[in-house]
Amino acid sequence: MKNQRIxxxxxxxxxxxxxxxxxxxxxxxxxxxxxPTLLLIVGAAFLGQGYAAKDHEGIxxxxxxxxxxxxxxxxxxxSFWPQNTIGMLMLIISLGFFLRFQRANTGLFxxxxxxxxxxxxxFYDKIAGYFxxxxxxLSIIWKYWPVLLIIVGIYFILKRKK
Numbered sequence: 001m002k003n004q005r006i007x008x009x010x011x012x013x014x015x016x017x018x019x020x021x022x023x024x025x026x027x028x029x030x031x032x033x034x035x036p037t038l039l040l041i042v043g044a045a046f047l048g049q050g051y052a053a054k055d056h057e058g059i060x061x062x063x064x065x066x067x068x069x070x071x072x073x074x075x076x077x078x079s080f081w082p083q084n085t086i087g088m089l090m091l092i093i094s095l096g097f098f099l100r101f102q103r104a105n106t107g108l109f110x111x112x113x114x115x116x117x118x119x120x121x122x123f124y125d126k127i128a129g130y131f132x133x134x135x136x137x138l139s140i141i142w143k144y145w146p147v148l149l150i151i152v153g154i155y156f157i158l159k160r161k162k
Contacts, residue, residue, distance in 0.1 A: 007049040007058070014041030031077075039069030056104040060096040067092030087121030090114050 018041060022033050043066025050058035071088050074081040082088050097111030 004049075004053070006053045007045050010045035010048045011042065014044060031073075034073075036069040036072035039065050039072070041069075043067070043069055050100075050103075056100060059100040059103060060107070063096030063099055064093055067095065082122060084122055087118050087124075090121055091118035094118055 015038075018032075018037060043062050043064070046058040046062030047066060048062075049055050050062050068089065071081075071085070071092065075083065075085065075088075091114075094111050094114035094117075097107040097114060100106065101108045101111055
């Protein structure tokens with residue numbers, strides 16, 4: 001039986017500390033009185049439930065929420081942090097699937113899929129520059145590449161198990 005006390009314990013502890021610090025008006029923590037901090041708390045609760053209680057299904061939402069909270073805290077504060085929010089969110093989701101796969105042995109395909117999407121989104125300008133010379137000759141393929149995704153998706157849906 002899985003230990004169900006960890007998640008609500010971390011939520012209550014985190015939210016209590018958050019609101020206590022907010023009411024005390026300590027200027028040292030002023031930058032943390034925002035909604036991304038609440039995402040960090042909920043993500044930490046899911047991660048605590050996922051790792052400490054061995055409820056491995058909590059790892060993915062924990063990484064996603066903690067990662068989103070961390071990203072929104074760092075995007076305007078740290079100069080080297082990528083500004084491409086969608087690419088970073090895909091990378092965080094990929095990391096969540098990889099960490100869940102490490103414990104539960106499920107989701108490896110999704111992890112690689114989100115990783116490829118993240119790399120394409122984060123480095124789109126560089127990738128487009130490298131392949132810019134091909135774009136002129138392959139404009140028809142570039143225009144209709146989503147059709148290939150649709151065909152592969154239909155194949156996966158209709159594929160029968162042997």
